[in-house]
Every structure is written in structure tokens, then in C-alpha cells.
Amino acid sequence: MTKKYVLALDEGTSSARAILFDKAGEIVSIGQREFRQIYPNPGWVEHDPLEIWNVQLSAAREALLQANVRPEEIAAIGIANQRETCVVWDIATGLPIHNALVWQDRRTAGVCDELKAQGLESYVRETTGLVIDAYFSGTKIAWILDNVEGARERAERGELAAGTIDSWLIWNLTEGRAHVTDYSNASRTMLYDIYKAQWDDRLLAAVRVPRAVLPQVRNSSEVYGMSAAKFFDGVEIPVASAVGDQQGALFGQSCFQPGMVKCTYGTGCSLLMNTGAKPMPSRNNLLTTVAWGLDGKLEYALEGLIFTCGSVVQWLRDELKLIHLSSETELAARQVPDTNGAYFVPAFTGLSAPYWDQYARGALLGITRGTNRNHIIRAALESMAFQVRDVIGCMEADSGIALSDLNVDGGAVSNNFVMQFQADLLGVPVMRPKVVDTTARGAAFLAGLATGFWADQADLANAFALDRKFTPTMARAEADKRYAGWSRAVQRSRDWEQH
Numbered sequence: 441m442t443k444k445y446v447l448a449l450d451e452g453t454s455s456a457r458a459i460l461f462d463k464a465g466e467i468v469s470i471g472q473r474e475f476r477q478i479y480p481n482p483g484w485v486e487h488d489p490l491e492i493w494n495v496q497l498s499a500a501r502e503a504l505l506q507a508n509v510r511p512e513e514i515a516a517i518g519i520a521n522q523r524e525t526c527v528v529w530d531i532a533t534g535l536p537i538h539n540a541l542v543w544q545d546r547r548t549a550g551v552c553d554e555l556k557a558q559g560l561e562s563y564v565r566e567t568t569g570l571v572i573d574a575y576f577s578g579t580k581i582a583w584i585l586d587n588v589e590g591a592r593e594r595a596e597r598g599e600l601a602a603g604t605i606d607s608w609l610i611w612n613l614t615e616g617r618a619h620v621t622d623y624s625n626a627s628r629t630m631l632y633d634i635y636k637a638q639w640d641d642r643l644l645a646a647v648r649v650p651r652a653v654l655p656q657v658r659n660s661s662e663v664y665g666m667s668a669a670k671f672f673d674g675v676e677i678p679v680a681s682a683v684g685d686q687q688g689a690l691f692g693q694s695c696f697q698p699g700m701v702k703c704t705y706g707t708g709c710s711l712l713m714n715t716g717a718k719p720m721p722s723r724n725n726l727l728t729t730v731a732w733g734l735d736g737k738l739e740y741a742l743e744g745l746i747f748t749c750g751s752v753v754q755w756l757r758d759e760l761k762l763i764h765l766s767s768e769t770e771l772a773a774r775q776v777p778d779t780n781g782a783y784f785v786p787a788f789t790g791l792s793a794p795y796w797d798q799y800a801r802g803a804l805l806g807i808t809r810g811t812n813r814n815h816i817i818r819a820a821l822e823s824m825a826f827q828v829r830d831v832i833g834c835m836e837a838d839s840g841i842a843l844s845d846l847n848v849d850g851g852a853v854s855n856n857f858v859m860q861f862q863a864d865l866l867g868v869p870v871m872r873p874k875v876v877d878t879t880a881r882g883a884a885f886l887a888g889l890a891t892g893f894w895a896d897q898a899d900l901a902n903a904f905a906l907d908r909k910f911t912p913t914m915a916r917a918e919a920d921k922r923y924a925g926w927s928r929a930v931q932r933s934r935d936w937e938q939h
């Protein structure tokens with residue numbers, strides 16, 4: 441039977457999506473399921489790994505059903521995952537020993553302070569390209585081993601497996617036949633030497649993660665195993681890619697050349713600049729990370745990561761109940777010409793790039809008796825764009841490349857107000873593609889390349905089709921004035937949580 445499609449599993453922070461792509465790189469159908477966000481304590485965020493696996497599988501089946509596609513027609517399955525979120529499970533039963541600790545979870549902030557006190561900061565940066573922060577997986581894996589009775593001993597005996605969500609999904613899809621991850625996901629653990637492409641013994645010892653629990657690190661585009669027959673009507677499908685979702689978006693936007701940048705507005709936001717075959721160290725608190733590994737060769741990226749982006753809108757909806765639907769924010773923001781001097785710093789889980797302040801907390805500043813609902817909604821939306829401007833400034837300084845335009849994607853780019861404000865603030869056009877599910881497209885491309893569905897990257901380089909270009913209209917002086925207010929607001933939110 442001719443293979444007509446690739447199935448991408450996009451396991452994000454808020455939902456699990458499954459998207460079928462055809463040979464032209466166009467979307468054929470989408471299955472999507474949300475899953476529970478679990479907040480056991482302030483600053484703690486968990487997901488139920490079994491729920492993730494179940495919703496991901498049903499999203500995949502839904503995508504097939506919707507388009508009336510038979511499993512035999514699928515060339516490969518690719519995976520793009522929320523990164524850093526980690527699971528520890530029992531090899532014999534395949535059951536998790538604890539909920540997944542999500543990338544947003546701050547419970548290991550104190551451990552990170554200790555690692556800094558041990559003087560490991562420059563070593564971590566020079567080895568992993570990262571800063572020491574609770575965001576990364578390493579200290580989360582150690583926390584689970586230390587807090588589930590008997591787990592550490594069992595881990596040392598090789599009875600447990602740990603991994604990011606890609607590993608967890610591959611393990612389940614292959615029914616335990618593969619315990620693997622890819623270079624891009626490994627590079628988010630704070631345990632992986634991105635220069636030598638191997639787990640780093642000094643960091644494994646310092647963070648206290650036994651090597652035995654870790655997955656084998658493989659190419660981002662490679663067949664890791666076949667999905668078990670029972671999942672797709674008796675048909676086994678090659679599981680052929682794994683990539684961190686942000687890196688997946690870089691690939692899905694066909695940013696294959698050094699200097700190309702994409703910005704994904706999801707729950708969090710991540711800007712990645714392709715820096716080619718050499719890691720580019722940052723002097724401005726950005727991260728150096730693996731973009732992907734192909735045929736044993738690593739390519740790298742510079743990353744500006746923003747913890748809280750689209751989730752401000754979920755917060756307005758679910759906690760403040762200022763809106764019923766995310767899309768209402770656009771209309772509300774347009775009701776007012778500006779925020780009336782208000783700034784919202786969404787440091788719900790501390791501040792990431794370029795501040796890396798674990799103890800910053802959210803702040804609403806500059807409010808007066810005249811501040812209304814629309815001003816607050818507008819300030820929340822503007823915060824996404826201000827944070828992106830923070831990062832772009834650092835990226836330009838590090839790379840010496842001035843941004844000419846910004847390629848965007850992710851769930852929040854449907855908000856035209858945010859996109860226009862972003863263009864105004866940066867003073868460059870914002871380019872929104874027709875396919876904003878670029879994360880999934882990256883995973884599909886990588887899986888399709890591994891199985892010969894697409895011949896090579898050149899086949900994919902022209903896949904970018906523009907939906908809308910947002911051109912800056914705000915005077916530069918006005919944009920700079922508003923940005924200066926943002927910078928002052930950020931300073932007020934810093935080092936708030938007592939520690």
C-alpha cells in the first residue's frame with residue numbers, strides 16, 4: 441500500500457495533538473485532547489503520565505478517523521514534545537512511580553541554589569550550554585528518586601527508567617522495546633555535554649542522577665522501533681522522530697540555515713536562532729542548545745526561553761474569569777488605545793531569559809482607579825511581546841545579526857493584536873505562516889526524512905507559505921518609551937519570593 445501520510449504527535453504542555461501531514465507538508469486532519477494540570481503546592485506543576493499517553497493515543501486515532509485514513513497509509517510517526525518535563529517509571533510494569541514533573545515546576549529551586557553555591561555555574565554553561573535552573577530535567581529526576589520510597593536504590597539496580605516525554609511516548613508506543621531520546625531533548629536535562637555528545641559524569645554525580653536510568657541518545661530523525669500492532673488496527677508503524685517541540689518548530693519553519701530565527705507563542709514562548717554546526721556561547725544569558733541531530737551530526741541553536749506566554753491568557757480565563765474564550769482578549773485589548781500606564785509582568789514561575797530569576801513573581805504595576813478590565817487584558821497580552829523584545833535584544837547582541845523579520849507560530853499567534861503589537865515593538869515585520877502547527881510539522885518532516893517519505897531537506901526548504909505579514913506602524917520613540925516602562929516593571933517583580 442502506498443504511504444501517503446506522516447503522523448506527528450505534538451505533546452504540548454496544555455494539550456496533546458496528533459496531526460496528519462501529506463506529502464506537500466499540508467495538514468490533513470488534527471486530533472486534540474487537553475489534559476489535567478496538577479498543582480499540588482505553590483510553584484509545583486505535575487502531569488499524569490498515563491493520562492498523557494492515553495490522550496495522545498486517542499488524539500492520534502481521532503486524526504486518522506477524521507480523515508478516514510487507514511494505518512497502512514502512514515509512513516511514519518514523529519514526536520515533538522514539551523521539553524524538560526520528566527517521568528520516572530518501573531521497567532517491569534511500565535507504570536510511572538510518580539506524576540511527571542513539568543518544566544514549569546519550581547520545587548528544585550533550592551537544589552539549584554546549592555549547585556550554584558558549589559561553583560558549578562560556569563561548568564554547566566560550558567558543558568551543557570544552559571544556566572543552572574529548576575526548569576531543566578536533571579534536578580526533577582533526582583527529586584523523584586529522593587521522594588518516592590525506595591526509588592533511588594531501585595534506580596541504582598537498573599529497575600527504573602527516566603526520560604522526557606518523547607522517551608515516555610516511544611517506550612509506550614513500542615511497548616518497552618525502546619528506551620531512547622534524541623539529542624535535542626537530552627540537551628535540556630542539564631546532564632548532557634552538548635560539545636562531546638554524551639552524558640556528563642561530573643554533572644550526573646553533582647545532580648545525583650544514576651546513569652542507569654537514562655535513555656540512549658539517538659538522532660532526531662531515525663527509526664527507534666515499530667509501534668505495537670494493537671494501537672493502530674494491527675498495523676505496526678515506524679516511530680521515526682523525536683525532537684523537543686521548540687526545535688521541532690525551527691525545523692518545521694524550514695529554518696535550516698544559520699541566522700534563521702523562529703518564535704513560538706505557546707504556553708511558554710521560545711525563540712530559536714539556528715547557529716549551524718557550531719555551538720554559539722551566549723554572553724547575554726541565552727541558552728546554547730542542540731537544534732537536532734541528523735546522521736550523528738549535531739546542529740545547534742541559540743535560545744531565548746520565556747516561561748509564561750500564552751498561559752497568561754489561560755490565567756485571565758480560568759483564574760480571574762475576565763474572559764470566557766482566549767479569542768475575546770483581542771477585542772478587549774482593542775477597546776482601549778493603551779494600558780493606561782499599566783504593566784503586567786507574568787513571572788508566575790520566576791523569570792527566564794534573560795533574567796533567570798527563580799524568585800521573581802508576577803506583578804501588576806502602574807494601576808490607578810481608572811484601570812479597567814480591558815487595560816488589564818491588554819497589559820497581559822502586551823507582556824508576551826515585551827518579553828520577546830527582551831530576548832531579541834540579547835540574540836542580536838550575541839550573534840551580531842540584526843533581525844530583519846520574525847517568523848512566528850504557536851497557538852497564540854491567532855491573536856492579531858499581539859502580532860501587530862509585536863511588530864510595533866520590534867520595528868520589524870512579523871510573518872505568520874499559513875501552517876502555524878510548525879512544531880508538529882517539524883516532527884513530521886524528521887520522521888518522513890528517516891523513512892524516505894521525503895528525499896532530503898531541500899525537498900522541505902520551500903514549505904513556508906505566508907498567511908499574513910504584520911508591518912510596524914508605531915513610532916520608534918513611542919515603542920522605546922513603552923519598552924522602558926516594561927523594563928522598570930520587570931525590576932520591581934524581581935527577587936520577590938523569600939528564600
Ligand SMILES: Nc1ncnc2c1ncn2[C@@H]1O[C@H](COP(=O)(O)OP(=O)(O)O)[C@@H](O)[C@H]1O
Pocket residue numbers: 452453454455705706707708749750751752753754766767768769770850851852853854855
Ligand atoms: N486568541 C488567543 N489569544 C491569545 N492567546 C491564545 C489565543 N488562543 C490560544 N492562546 C494561547 O495559546 C496557548 C496554546 O498554544 P499551543 O501552541 O497550543 O501551546 P502548547 O503547545 O504549549 O500546549 C495557550 O496558552 C492559550 O492561552
Ligand SMILES: O=P(O)(O)OC[C@H](O)CO
Pocket residue numbers: 451452453454521522523524543684685686706707708709
Ligand atoms: O508546550 P509548549 O509548546 O509551551 O512548549 C514548552 C517548552 O518545550 C518548554 O521548554
